[in-house]
């Protein structure tokens with residue numbers, strides 16, 4: 001694997017794609033833990049994504065992972081033996097384009113910047129995005145949401161490049177299979193841009209709403225190193241994941257440098273000394289205790305990167321394998337020329 005990654009790395013460089021070997025992933029995620037990726041490439045433009053797809057599609061045996069701001073990812077201490085494709089660029093390098101009601105943003109733009117730029121352009125409806133510390137691409141993949149809204153409410157379409165087929169396509173929202181904190185997009189799909197529908201607004205009203213959301217977040221969620229909510233809410237009627245964890249008396253439960261937040265029971269906080277192993281140990285304990293006390297098995301929305309399949313399966317949401325979701329996956333794969 002290492003020899004072929006060296007060759008692929010050379011191919012990236014020859015195509016003008018920024019590529020590095022043995023890159024620590026911790027600084028690229030909000031948990032700030034975990035080991036190195038064998039190779040990290042930076043997708044700074046659509047051209048970069050096309051070049052990366054052309055190269056990667058010739059080496060389908062090499063694992064790939066698309067990384068935005070890393071605000072919903074936990075990297076194993078042993079790292080990732082594959083290619084991490086970083087779709088995240090400095091704020092100054094990203095711009096929205098407004099055409100009538102439509103706002104188009106690059107996938108590498110952060111959600112808070114999307115919220116603020118849309119408001120500055122007198123567009124309303126995306127203010128809630130200010131609370132999501134990830135990129136537009138990550139938010140589409142996750143169908144991120146908060147404050148009574150989620151991506152599926154305003155997304156019109158997303159431009160996706162397949163790392164398997166190299167095909168690039170504008171996929172309408174109806175074909176993306178968006179559901180609670182997930183979509184029909186898989187690990188080999190790169191969102192490069194997204195178009196949202198908005199309404200007319202004023203920058204004064206928009207700014208006020210943004211300020212209210214920011215202060216609500218400060219009051220109700222912890223700062224520091226975390227990945228937001230760890231567990232997905234179970235089926236309706238069984239209570240929120242946070243309430244179940246709280247009622248099981250797990251606030252403050254700690255293992256090494258990781259602990260259940262005192263401020264929000266569905267957040268796990270990492271200290272400077274935390275390892276990914278500590279965070280997973282807290283997740284396992286929370287899962288076991290909630291199941292023992294409430295009879296509900298919690299699953300995680302955080303993407304585990306580089307972990308063994310047993311650990312990944314323990315937290316994977318079985319709802320992802322339901323027939324409706326499988327048929328959405330199949331549909332997207334068909335649209336992108338993969339099958």
Ligand SMILES: Cc1cc2nc3c(=O)[nH]c(=O)nc-3n(C[C@H](O)[C@H](O)[C@H](O)COP(=O)(O)OP(=O)(O)OC[C@H]3O[C@@H](n4cnc5c(N)ncnc54)[C@H](O)[C@@H]3O)c2cc1C
Pocket residue numbers: 030065066067068069070071072073087107108131132133134135136137138139140141142143144145146181185187189190191192221226227228229303
């Ligand atoms: C403090 C805090 C609060 C949070 N609050 C919320 C909240 O209220 N609501 C909510 O929904 N989430 C919340 N999150 C989680 C997280 O911010 C969202 O899931 C966000 O959408 C992830 O974006 P990202 O760019 O960080 O993606 P990453 O964490 O880098 O990746 C997440 C997933 O998206 C994929 N991905 C990333 N970029 C792309 C791309 N360009 N193309 C294709 N796939 C991609 C990755 O492969 C991975 O599967 C919170 C996180 C934190 C740290």
